[in-house]
Every structure is written in C-alpha cells, then in structure tokens.
Amino acid sequence: MHAPRTRVQRRPVHGVLLLDKPLGLSSNQALQKAKWLLRAEKAGHTGTLDPLASGVLPLCFGAATKFSQLHLDADKTYETTVRLGVKTSTGDAEGDVIQSRPVECSVGQVVEVLDRFMGPIEQIPPMHSALKKDGKALYEYARDGETVEREPRRVVIHDLELLDMQLQGDSPELRLRVRCSKGTYIRTLGEDIGDALGCGGHLTMLRRTATGPFDVSQCIGLDALEALSAEERTDPLLPVQTLLQGHEAVTLDADHAGRFLSGLRRRGDWADSPRVAVFGPPPADHPAVASSLSPVLLGSAHTMAGELIPGRLLSPIEIQQILETSPELSS
Known part of the structure; x- marks a missing residue:
C-alpha cells in the first residue's frame, strides 16, 4: 500500500x-x-x-x-551560443540535424552580419513555439509534422554584443549577448544569423540574464x-510594489485611500501620468499603525485632467495579510 x-x-x-x-x-x-x-x-x-x-x-x-x-512588455537580455554550420529542426540542440554546411565566413563578415540585425527587424516565429494559430499552439502542429504559414513579427534588437567566437575547428560558434524587445525569438535570431553567414546555425545555450529592472x-x-x-x-520575496518600478508615486490620506480602494476617482493637482503607484496609511485598526506610519500599496492608477483613476487595486484583506505576514514589505 x-x-x-x-x-x-x-x-x-x-x-x-x-x-x-x-x-x-x-x-x-x-x-x-x-x-x-x-x-x-x-x-x-x-x-x-x-x-x-x-x-x-x-x-x-x-x-x-x-x-x-x-x-x-519589458525588454529582455540574453546570453546565447550559436553553433555554426549545423541547422536543426527546432533551432536548438534538441532538434534533429536537417542540414550541415562548412563554415567559411571571416571575422569581418561576422561583425557585418551582426550589425545588420541591430534595430527593428522582422522575424517569422518558429514552429516550435507556444504562439497560437487558429486556437492551436504552433508546437502542436509541429508535433504532428505540419508546417503552417506564420506572419512575420516586428521586434527590436537594442544591443547585439559579440562576446566570443570560434570560426575554426570541429565546433565553430558565436557567443552573443542580446538585449531585445518583448516577443523576440532568440532561436530564430540565431538561425537567421547563421543563414546570413551562409552556413546555418542553431542554439546550444540560452540564458536570460535580465528582464526589465531585474x-x-x-x-x-x-x-x-x-x-x-x-x-x-x-525571506527572498520582494514587495509587491517592486513590479511598479518606474511608476509615479501618489500617497493618499486615510479618507481618500478608503474611497480609492472602493474604485472611486480622486481629484487633486496631479500632472497627467499613465503609470501611477498609489499608497495610503495602514488600516486604522491594524497594530502596524502603532509602530509605523509607513504607507502601504493600494494599487495602480493613472492620472488625467487632475483625476486619479483607479487601475488594479489590492483588496483590504490582501493589505491586512501583507501587514500581518510580512510587515517589512509594506515599507
């Protein structure tokens, strides 16, 4: 049993x-x-x-x-290794080898090709991806041996740094650092760079080193x-408001805070801002009030024409739980 x-x-x-x-x-x-x-x-x-x-x-x-x-929507940064001369069915090391070609490019050609991929570019999403077509993920079509038409997507490569390269030997490769917009497929970028060099390629390593401010x-x-x-x-948890970095901070008094949490707009002399993090005093009946006057996060909002317009709001229960379980997160 x-x-x-x-x-x-x-x-x-x-x-x-x-x-x-x-x-x-x-x-x-x-x-x-x-x-x-x-x-x-x-x-x-x-x-x-x-x-x-x-x-x-x-x-x-x-x-x-x-x-x-x-x-x-945050920008992402990746470090990746592109194995040159070998194309696979998935664009990475998990796939079957579908083509092998000699690597005959020079250092100058590598630098020129990488420059070509800087800025706004168009990518065709890989079949082995979670992107959906007609309600079905592309990888599901790929598992069934189907290839469907995909529309090119516009993405932005903000920075493409060559960390190392080896163009000779049994495993020619490029090591790259890529800072890019959301929706960028690094596998596709690696394949496209290999194709532009005339030898093809696939990813053997991919590590995301940053996303937004993290x-x-x-x-x-x-x-x-x-x-x-x-x-x-x-202990390793960061406060909820960590996700609101870059937002304008607005702190309300107790009366306005209660009304804001009810979903009501507030009037004030705020400048227009599309991204606002709203704070207020802890609930009056919470013991934290006796020991700290640090404001707590109430939610997100935007300001327009002197109005504070609620967005996503924390519930009173969530605010109480944050204060009870992790008082340091409210500061």
Missing part, C-alpha cells in the same frame, strides 16, 4: 520571487515547485522561458499577480530555496 500523501496547508503569500530557472523545467513547472515550497495560495509568472533556457524568471504571489502583466544577480535557485527552512522561504 502507498503511504497517504501529506496535504500541503496553503497560506496567503504576497510578493515577487526572482527565480533563476534551471534547465529542463518549463516556466510552469518551476512556478509550481516554488509555489509548493512557499505553500502559497496563488501564483503566476511574468512570461515564459523555454525549458532549454535558464535564468531570470520573476514569479508573482498573491496580490503581485495583479501586476504581472506589466512585465510582459537582473540574474538578484535571483535565487530552486535548490537554494528548498534548502531554506519553511519559515525562511519567504
């Missing part, structure tokens, strides 16, 4: 965990493992990272999930998180 499974007692957890996702796990698998380790009730991520890629994956818990969409040096791995005690595992 199998021993009965221990049921995990979930708890309210609010904040952002910067995870260094390991190779081999999908973004959702990494999220579910972190959610289990934290015993969190609610969690989500800010955009997927391929199983064959490692690196920065911001995970949102509790109230932070309300603002996760803000980081889907850098891999700030991240924690799943193994390190698991090694912490159950009580310590919330």
Whole structure:
C-alpha cells in the first residue's frame, strides 16, 4: 500500500520571487515547485522561458499577480551560443540535424552580419513555439509534422554584443549577448544569423540574464530555496510594489485611500501620468499603525485632467495579510 500523501496547508503569500530557472523545467513547472515550497495560495509568472533556457524568471504571489502583466512588455537580455554550420529542426540542440554546411565566413563578415540585425527587424516565429494559430499552439502542429504559414513579427534588437567566437575547428560558434524587445525569438535570431553567414546555425545555450529592472544577480535557485527552512522561504520575496518600478508615486490620506480602494476617482493637482503607484496609511485598526506610519500599496492608477483613476487595486484583506505576514514589505 502507498503511504497517504501529506496535504500541503496553503497560506496567503504576497510578493515577487526572482527565480533563476534551471534547465529542463518549463516556466510552469518551476512556478509550481516554488509555489509548493512557499505553500502559497496563488501564483503566476511574468512570461515564459523555454525549458532549454535558464535564468531570470520573476514569479508573482498573491496580490503581485495583479501586476504581472506589466512585465510582459519589458525588454529582455540574453546570453546565447550559436553553433555554426549545423541547422536543426527546432533551432536548438534538441532538434534533429536537417542540414550541415562548412563554415567559411571571416571575422569581418561576422561583425557585418551582426550589425545588420541591430534595430527593428522582422522575424517569422518558429514552429516550435507556444504562439497560437487558429486556437492551436504552433508546437502542436509541429508535433504532428505540419508546417503552417506564420506572419512575420516586428521586434527590436537594442544591443547585439559579440562576446566570443570560434570560426575554426570541429565546433565553430558565436557567443552573443542580446538585449531585445518583448516577443523576440532568440532561436530564430540565431538561425537567421547563421543563414546570413551562409552556413546555418542553431542554439546550444540560452540564458536570460535580465528582464526589465531585474537582473540574474538578484535571483535565487530552486535548490537554494528548498534548502531554506519553511519559515525562511519567504525571506527572498520582494514587495509587491517592486513590479511598479518606474511608476509615479501618489500617497493618499486615510479618507481618500478608503474611497480609492472602493474604485472611486480622486481629484487633486496631479500632472497627467499613465503609470501611477498609489499608497495610503495602514488600516486604522491594524497594530502596524502603532509602530509605523509607513504607507502601504493600494494599487495602480493613472492620472488625467487632475483625476486619479483607479487601475488594479489590492483588496483590504490582501493589505491586512501583507501587514500581518510580512510587515517589512509594506515599507
């Protein structure tokens, strides 16, 4: 007989965990493992990272999930290795080899080709991607041996740095650092660079080192998180308002804060701003008031024509839980 499974007692957890996702796990698998380790009730991520890629994956818990969409549009930075001379069916090392060609390009040609891919470019999404066509993910068509027509997508390569290269020997390759807009497929970029050099290529390594303001040096791995005690595992969490970096900050008094949390617009002498983070005093009946007057996050908004217009709002219960479980997150 199998021993009965221990049921995990979930708890309210609010904040952002910067995870260094390991190779081999999908973004959702990494999220579910972190959610289990934290015993969190609610969690989500800010955009997927391929199983064959490692690196920065911001995970949102509790109230932070309300603002996760803000980081889907963030620029990303990757380090990658492009193996030249060999094309695969998937554009990475997991696929079958479909073409091999000699590598006969020069250093000058590499530099010229990389310059060509700087700035706005168009990419055709790879078949092995989660992008949907007619309600079905492209990778599902690919699994069935089908290739469907895809519309080119416009993306921006902000920076394309050559870190190292080896054009001779058995494994010619380029090591690159890419800073790009959302929606950029690095596998496709690697393939297109290889094609432009006349030899083809595929990715053998991909690591995301930054997304928006978050850098891999700030991240924690799943193994390190698991090694912490159950009580310590919330220590790496960043405050919910971490997701609102770059927003204008507006602090309301108690009366206006209560009305704002009810979804009502507030009038004031605010300049127009599309991105506002709104703060207010802790609830009057909370013990934090006795020890600290630090404002707490109420939600997001925008200001227009002297009005503060609510966006995504925290609930009073979420604010109470943040103060009760992690008082430091409210400062």
